[in-house]
Amino acid sequence: MRHIAVIGSGPAGYYTAEAAQKMFGDAVRVDIIDRLPVPFGLIRTGVAPDHQSIKAVSRRYEATALTESVRFVGNVSVGRDVAIAELLELYDAVVLATGAPADRPIGIPGDDLPGVVGSAAFVGWYNGHPDHAALAPALDGGGAVVIGNGNVALDVARILAKTEDELGGSDIVGHALDRLKGGHAGDITILGRRGPHQIAMTPKELGELGHLARARPVVDAADLPPVEDDAALDPGQRKSVTHLRDFAGRDDTGDAPIRIVFDFFARPVAIEGEGRAERVIVERTAIGADGSARGTGETYAVPATLVVSCIGYRTPPIEGVPYDEAAGRFANDEGRIAPGLYAVGWARRGPTGTIGTNRPDGFAIVDKIAEDSAGGSDKPGRPGLDALLAERGVDVVTFRDWQRIDAAEVARARTGAPREKFVAVDDMLDARG
Structure with a gap:
């Protein structure tokens, strides 16, 4: 079994997970880790609210998220709850898909x-x-x-x-x-x-x-x-x-x-x-x-x-990860940062391209993961992360939890609107029921 951790649940993260499924089939487990309790990153909080047709791409990510090989691990902050070095001990590959959320x-x-x-x-x-x-x-x-x-x-x-x-x-x-x-x-x-x-x-x-x-x-x-x-x-x-x-x-x-x-x-x-x-x-x-x-x-x-x-964005640094200050993104060579550590999407190339640009980017990174490691390993992967987060008392949000948050947002929408989002993390957590 091959274990991959993807940091960030936006388009780049889900396209990378989709690519891993297609490349490795049932022999892969992908954990998509996000610091917020809600997935989809840029689709939820970056795309203009009056462009609902663009936001519909999240249905594709949902189809990936509901498979056995992919899991959403929300409300987990890399750096606060778990370190990059720890994730590298647990997973065969760690992919940074954090985007570029800083001005x-x-x-x-x-x-x-x-x-x-x-x-x-x-x-x-x-x-x-x-x-x-x-x-x-x-x-x-x-x-x-x-x-x-x-x-x-x-x-x-x-x-x-x-x-x-x-x-x-x-x-x-x-x-x-x-x-x-x-x-x-x-x-x-x-x-x-x-x-x-x-x-x-x-x-x-x-x-x-x-x-x-x-x-x-x-x-x-x-x-x-x-x-x-x-x-x-x-x-x-x-x-x-x-x-x-x-x-x-x-x-x-x-x-x-x-x-x-x-x-x-x-x-x-x-x-x-x-x-x-x-x-x-x-x-x-x-x-x-x-x-x-x-x-x-x-x-x-x-x-x-x-x-x-509106002059551009930067990827925030993460402790222990090489960073290119001039470019405002992680230092990488076509997505490779260090052994077992990769970057994809805006975290790799900077804030350029469309949402769809992240799909070939995700597939290219998975090709590199396949090149760099011939097969699976004995690393603990998903069970190891669960044990570590439980030991630290981290309140993890699953994709099923997100579906309950989603239903609550839809139920509280004003007339004609698709949803009314929760804007506080505590309210999101409470909406899980």
Whole structure:
């Protein structure tokens, strides 16, 4: 029998478990360990609450989780309850699938002012992550600046702009809906260092901004390159830029009270305010010959009492695991960290790719596990972990426990919503019955 421990129950973790099942069949036991009592990681607390079709991929993970060879071990924190060195003694392979849940710092003066938050915290707040449920973002209508030109920036802007009715079928948590239902009255400015041809926004997500009830997207036509230049883009990027051209051609004097302003060739250089964020100082940029953005020296201020940074994420270090500070992920060679220790998904490659990108990544890591160890061993695996956690009094949550938590969340949903999430770990544990 081969014993594998996967740390993290998000997409990378479950795809790795699925790959191990396909590779080793009945001769493998996979324990998926997560510090939260609930599984699915990014699917539960990272995907936008109004994108329910994307969240449906969790059904695939559930099918994997309900097999005899895979087990969910929730409410177990690696580092607090069990060490990596101990897991390496218990399992033939330990795979770090912890994702990249920490925000990269903006690194400009004033980025520590109240009102400035990272997207991991802000998205976690409206998605009900226990770490961020107590966040109190400044939603007083004084203007918002969203830094970044990717899909996360679009998610943040869209959630800020939507009406209560538009969020009705989502699983946004109640505390966030209560704060947002009054509407963010100020403009929402999306800052991007480079131009429309360099955005990392996909067509579907970008197109959604054109159909909001109380907000209208605004693009300065002068920021767009000649239309014939679009021919050099890949098809998806071309569709995204077509949306921007459509936005630029719209009347900016409509009835929608909120403007979502795309401010291209702009980078934040400071955040100012008396005791809180009040404005972002922005420098105009130009694209150099190498494609990078350089400052021009021209600056201006954008009013903002809320600043959300969507510039990337980092994987938190784990004691005893080599770490690449510059890349913000575990140091690895194509997934190999040390004998018996591997990384997969964002913990391996950094925060790039889609949810589906993690599937081939998981299969590639299992191939390496098979290459590195010819067969099973006499390591204790699952029984050894159970004995260790019992000795330490750890309250382990199983997948069956999760199903009871899930049923309780569904039962407490507001009308039209798929669920109302528990946002405190103790409430999750109590819901097991």
